[in-house]
Amino acid sequence: MKKRILSLLLAAALVLSVFPLSASAYVGDIPGVDYTRIEYNTILDQEVKFSIGSHEFTGMLSNGNRLEDEEVDGIIREFMGSYNITSEELQTLHAIEGKALKYDESREVPPRVLAELLLSACGVDNAETLSKILSGDATFDLSKLTGESVLKKLKDMAIDKLIDFALGKVAGETYKELFTLAKNVGTVATREYMEYVASDENAQRSFAAALALEKFYSLCNSRIKARERELGQAQWRLTCNESVITSKTLFGSILVPQIWKLAVDLKQTTPDPIDPNGWGGIYTGVVQLNVNHDMAPFDQQFLDKFFMTSGLPIVGMSGMFSYHDEYTAGSTMKRQLRNGNFSIQLGYADAENGQVEKEFSLAGFEDLSNVWISHPIKAACEYDLYNNGHAHVSVSGGSGDAYCYFTTWFHGEPTANNEGLMIDMYNYVQDVRVRVSARGITVAEDFGGSGMISSTIARDNSVYEELKGACKITISGVD
Numbered sequence: 001m002k003k004r005i006l007s008l009l010l011a012a013a014l015v016l017s018v019f020p021l022s023a024s025a026y027v028g029d030i031p032g033v034d035y036t037r038i039e040y041n042t043i044l045d046q047e048v049k050f051s052i053g054s055h056e057f058t059g060m061l062s063n064g065n066r067l068e069d070e071e072v073d074g075i076i077r078e079f080m081g082s083y084n085i086t087s088e089e090l091q092t093l094h095a096i097e098g099k100a101l102k103y104d105e106s107r108e109v110p111p112r113v114l115a116e117l118l119l120s121a122c123g124v125d126n127a128e129t130l131s132k133i134l135s136g137d138a139t140f141d142l143s144k145l146t147g148e149s150v151l152k153k154l155k156d157m158a159i160d161k162l163i164d165f166a167l168g169k170v171a172g173e174t175y176k177e178l179f180t181l182a183k184n185v186g187t188v189a190t191r192e193y194m195e196y197v198a199s200d201e202n203a204q205r206s207f208a209a210a211l212a213l214e215k216f217y218s219l220c221n222s223r224i225k226a227r228e229r230e231l232g233q234a235q236w237r238l239t240c241n242e243s244v245i246t247s248k249t250l251f252g253s254i255l256v257p258q259i260w261k262l263a264v265d266l267k268q269t270t271p272d273p274i275d276p277n278g279w280g281g282i283y284t285g286v287v288q289l290n291v292n293h294d295m296a297p298f299d300q301q302f303l304d305k306f307f308m309t310s311g312l313p314i315v316g317m318s319g320m321f322s323y324h325d326e327y328t329a330g331s332t333m334k335r336q337l338r339n340g341n342f343s344i345q346l347g348y349a350d351a352e353n354g355q356v357e358k359e360f361s362l363a364g365f366e367d368l369s370n371v372w373i374s375h376p377i378k379a380a381c382e383y384d385l386y387n388n389g390h391a392h393v394s395v396s397g398g399s400g401d402a403y404c405y406f407t408t409w410f411h412g413e414p415t416a417n418n419e420g421l422m423i424d425m426y427n428y429v430q431d432v433r434v435r436v437s438a439r440g441i442t443v444a445e446d447f448g449g450s451g452m453i454s455s456t457i458a459r460d461n462s463v464y465e466e467l468k469g470a471c472k473i474t475i476s477g478v479d
Contacts, residue, residue, distance in 0.1 A: 028073045030080075032090030037217045040072050040224045046279075049474040050240055050262055052289065052362075053466030057262040059240025061279060061475055067228055075223050085216070093213050228278050229271065236268035236279050238473075250298060250421065251460050253305045257294040263287070272348045279478065280348030287342040289362075291464060295331040295373075302327075302375050306423070307410070310457055314379060314406070321379040321406075322388060331373040335418060335464060337365040344473070356475045362467065371421065373412025380405055398438030405431040408453070420463040427452050 028035050046061040067075075080086070240262050248258040265285045272280030303325040308315055315323075350356050380389030381404035391402040409426040432447040 028069050028076070030073055030076055030087060032087035032094070033076060034094060034213075034217075037213075038072065038076070038224070039221045040067050040228065046475060046477055048238060048240070049472075049476075050264065051470070051472045051474065052260075052262070053469030053471075055244050055246070055260050055466055057240050057242045057244060057260075059238060059242070059262075059264055061478075062237045062239065063235060063278070067224065071227070072224060075227060076220050079220050079223055090213075090216070093216075097213055225276055225278070236271075236281070236283075238264060238266040238283050238285075240264035248293065248463060250463070251306060251423075251458055253309070254298050254301050256297050259290075259292045259294070261290045261292070263290075266342065266344070269343075272346075275348030277348070277478070280346055282343060282345045284341065284343045286338070286340050287365075288336065288338040289365075291335045293333045295333055298373075299325075299327060299331050299375075302410075303377065306458070307375075307377055312425070312457065314408070317379075320381060320383040322382050324378045324380065325375055326378050326407075327375045329374075331375075331412065332370060333373070333412070333421060333463075334370040336368040336370075337362055337467075338368070339365045346473070346475070351478050354477055356473075356478060358473045360471050360473065362471060367418050369414040369418040371412045371414050373410070373421075373423070375410045376407050377410065378405055378407045398436070400434065400436040402435075403431060403433045407431070410457075415459055415461055418464070420459065420461040422456050422459040424454060424456050426454055 028038070048059040048061050050057040050059055080090075241264075243259055243261040246258050246260070247255055249255050264287050266283035266287070267285050268279070268281045269284045270282040271278060275281065303323060307323065307325070308318075314321070344358060344360050346356060346358055350358070380386075381391075382388070385391040385393065386402070386404060389403055389405045391404075393400045406428065407430075408428045411424050411426045413422050413424055414420070415422050427450060429450045430448055434443075434445045434447075436443045
């Protein structure tokens with residue numbers, strides 16, 4: 001039915017006056033084409049949020065191989081050529097479509113005409129068929145409607161006011177049921193009905209021109225989408241390369257900066273066949289999360305806020321010893337979670353209110369931890385004659401020196417499952433020496449030694465607690 005209308009109107013358009021469209025609407029190069037009704041990917045990047053626990057990273061969903069305006073024009077020209085449609089004919093149809101826009105509420109519209117126009121717009125032949133479609137009869141083949149849902153068609157085309165107007169004038173249960181079904185699914189009458197009410201001849205031409213142009217742009221857009229799908233294989237990408245700086249309190253007292261960096265590079269490997277926009281499908285690639293720490297505050301405060309509060313027996317002897325942290329290099333604590341073959345499916349059908357949310361898991365990621373912490377704490381004797389571990393006595397031409405130090409190493413290790421940090425007391429060295437000199441005789445004794453005292457003295461499993469929370473990808477502004 002629509003094809004007949006299209007053919008008749010294109011023939012009739014040759015004898016009607018031409019009203020060219022405003023050039024300001026063009027983004028392409030073909031006169032007569034309303035580019036606001038041409039649908040193709042023009043935005044390369046769509047913001048994506050990656051949430052890991054309480055941390056959020058911003059990335060992009062990108063179409064890396066969209067059609068250029070010249071390619072879109074080429075598809076439209078090819079379609080126009082195959083149907084012998086000229087720019088002048090398109091300009092005429094647009095002029096006719098917009099000619100009768102006044103609405104006269106006092107004019108009565110024959111119910112039969114309203115019903116026939118609605119049926120024609122939906123591409124079906126009778127009210128019974130439309131009723132089946134609206135009621136969800138699965139036996140009706142929606143593919144007969146050129147791939148568009150009747151409900152979407154009706155919702156996009158109508159106005160509540162005229163449905164009420166038509167209901168008040170319909171005679172006969174068949175048409176009443178037809179319009180009631182339409183209203184029950186939130187449908188409203190078409191703009192073209194308003195144009196019909198304005199005046200018979202102009203409104204009929206305007207309505208028919210609208211149908212013809214709707215068909216024209218629908219077929220053009222379907223070809224454009226098909227071409228985008230062809231070029232879009234493995235071109236859609238999900239990427240992220242962002243850092244988030246927060247802080248973490250180690251062992252309940254030492255606050256250090258914690259730097260999270262998420263690197264994502266996923267390519268669409270299997271497109272979603274029902275997604276008309278092309279972005280839906282399976283994405284595969286690399287996801288890597290690095291968690292680093294600025295350990296300078298930890299090193300600077302290790303002696304006072306960790307060792308001195310550790311409760312170790314040697315700390316209780318602070319009246320006899322002074323303590324010094326003799327670490328020579330900065331500590332490091334890093335964690336890397338990496339999956340070089342990460343895969344996630346983002347479904348076009350999952351989009352709700354223009355947004356897609358998809359949870360993912362870090363299970364199975366390669367988990368690397370790099371911890372290097374080495375703090376030798378030197379205890380120097382301060383008892384009796386000792387000052388900073390050294391005592392000197394001089395009597396009757398003779399002298400004696402004594403040195404008394406104990407050094408204990410504290411090393412850092414990852415806890416089980418790399419969840420946090422533990423500190424081991426690893427080994428010790430004692431340096432106790434006595435040197436006596438009198439009348440040319442020197443006696444030296446060394447009571448030093450070393451040993452292993454390996455034991456864990458503290459654990460903190462809260463370092464990576466955010467990794468225990470939900471992980472999610474959120475894409476907004478999609479349809």
